[in-house]
Amino acid sequence: MIYFFDGTKSGFLTAFLHAFDDPDALLTSKKAQLTLGQTPVFIQTDESKAARALQRLRSFDCEFEHDLDFLLRSGMENNEQIAFRYVRFLAKIKRPIRNQLAESDVFAAVECMKKIGLEIHHFHGFIRFMETQSGVLYAPFSPDNDICDLLVPHFRARLPQYPFVLHDVKRKTAAVYDGKNYFIAPLDKADVLLSADETEWQALWKKYYNAVNIPSRERLKQMRGFMPVRYWKFMPEKQ
Amino acid sequence: MFDFLIFICYNSVMITQEKLTILTESAKYDVSCSSxxxxxxxxxxxxxxxxxxxxxxxxxxxxxxxxxxILLSNDCIYNCKYCPNRLxxxxxRATATPDExxxxxxxxxxxxxxxxLFLSSAVCKNPDYTMERLLLTVxxxxxxxHFQGYIHLKGIPRADSLLMQEAAKYxxxxxxxxxxxxxxxxxxxAPQKSKESLLLPMKELTQQKIRFTEEKRKGQYKGHFLPAGQTTQMIIGASPERDGQILRLTQSLYRKMDMKRVYYSSYVPIVRDSLLPDIPAGQLREHRLYQADWLLRFYGxxxxxxxxxxxNLSTEFDPKCAWALKNMHLFPVEINRAPLELLLRVPGIGAKNAHKILTARRYAVLSFEDLAKMRVALKRAKHFITCNGKFFGAxxxxxxRGLLAAAETQDSAQQMDLFHLLSTPQNALISLHGQL
Incomplete structure (x- = not known):
């Protein structure tokens, strides 16, 4: 059976309780094409049930919430199913399972979480701010996973005096830091007025990028491996 | 108030595109770029x-x-035979101001x-003057x-040691x-440089770092002293030393000088000189040296x-394979019981995979299929391990020997292409670094 839920953590946990004993269960919050013979079940989120499940699972593994949070942030097609199988295995074993790498359910979940960690690390480097007239730094980007708010602590620690906006254009949300606190807000499109020097600095950066390259030693495949093409859209040096 | 002041001086001294290009072009052959x-x-x-x-x-x-x-200046008074910025x-030529x-x-x-920032400079006027300018900038x-990001500073040999000590604090x-x-x-x-002029400052910095760490522990010194340590770099193949000699030097640098990294850059001739060889050293030699370097630092x-x-290191096999082939009596090792030190010595199993195996085997007896499922590369390793008593190698x-050599050619076919490409004159600069 396919279990549809609303994509929230509580929704997932409710669906998890419903699907626990079903060997062919498939959990998803995305629109999916039903194949012949599959029956869809639409799960109504039940906060109290979810809270109980969470408490129980946390008693098996105190870092469970972090894992679940990461797995639900993943942009992978079947991330919710991976999360379901991981959590079901946890509920069976009743103690932390993340080191049991020979179990394929665990390995899939661990790989999925690793990908998110890696993307966060990537964007610590690949985010490109532009300076606006008001002095706010603005950075549009489109990550594979929903990591917008997870990037804030890094930039807040190194640029505490600069207000900035991290804009996830794919999910149409933004993390806004005002110099003291930060919040997440839906943001479809931002009109940005650049500061007077901004284009000049971007030009200097492009000059630097071209000058530091060694043209006779071209290794494009390696470059693309380290810096995937899908990230180039918002990097001035790759325009 | 403070932000406002910065804003004023920002607008006054933006570096020109030409200057940036010259100073970057002269600095780009330096190998190190780690932060x-x-x-x-x-x-x-x-x-x-x-x-x-x-x-x-x-x-x-x-x-x-x-x-x-970037270089602060590429205007050099030295005439090192191999350097593109020599006198x-x-x-x-260009020189930037500290503010720029x-x-x-x-x-x-x-x-x-x-x-x-990775700041270096050619030696202009004299070593002390150059070091003073570098120190001033930093x-x-x-x-x-109020910059608190990463700064890597190149030291100028023969400059006053007080300048060096001061720079190390920033x-x-x-x-x-x-x-x-x-x-x-x-x-x-490089007749204007001597062994002492290069090794002495390294030694001094190492000793001072120990002293400052001790003082810091006691609370007598606040502040930093080279938190990321020291590195160094050498040209391979411009002179007749063998790999064995080079790696012995490397090992002593790691042990005695507490170096974080030793970088190698393979020599390619661009300057015709009777003292320099006409044949490039090739990137494969550099690659092998780095592999051996890793074995020294991370594999015990x-x-x-x-x-x-x-x-010299074998060109046919990587250093770990070569070692394993000489020591076949130690293999195969049982993946479910071997200690970490021995797992690390299995060709094809790296540090990450060794730890992965250690973690996973606490919960289950690992089979060959389990290793494959955990994406442990087995092309080389299978000849040196048993999984739960079973052996799958040749x-x-x-x-x-034959299978390992074949695996090596397969892996490096593409790299080899690039290695050959490198021996053209246009590529020659790649090998160079020095006081760039």
């Missing part, structure tokens, strides 16, 4: 350290941009283009611009290039186990 090892905290200025290091972009040559790699060379560099760093940094960046990492792997070669090719090998002093030593 790891410093955990400097932000205390109100701009920036902080990132212990694991962070790459901000990648150029079409496949190298990362982490630091803004006799006909190249455009500081402003460039701050504006690139806040846009998240870079992780910090000090300004830290105290006036930089995260310093490096003196050892240039060539022996004293005789140095005398021949000593250089004496790998090769004798007058030997039957005799000669077969193992």
């Amino acid at each position: 790891s090892g410093s955990n400097r905290k932000n205390t109100g200025g701009i920036g902080n350290g990132y212990v694991s290091g962070c790459c901000h972009s990648f150029t079409p040559d496949g190298r990362c941009i982490s630091l803004l790699k 006799d060379a006909d190249v455009p 560099i500081c402003e460039l760093v701050i504006d690139f940094y806040k846009r998240n283009y870079i992780e910090g 000090k300004k960046l830290r105290t006036e611009y 930089a995260d990492r310093m490096s003196y290039n050892i240039e060539l792997p022996s004293e005789q070669s140095l005398k021949l090719l 090998f000593t250089v004496e186990e790998l090769l004798t002093e007058n030997e 039957k005799n030593e000669n077969a193992v």
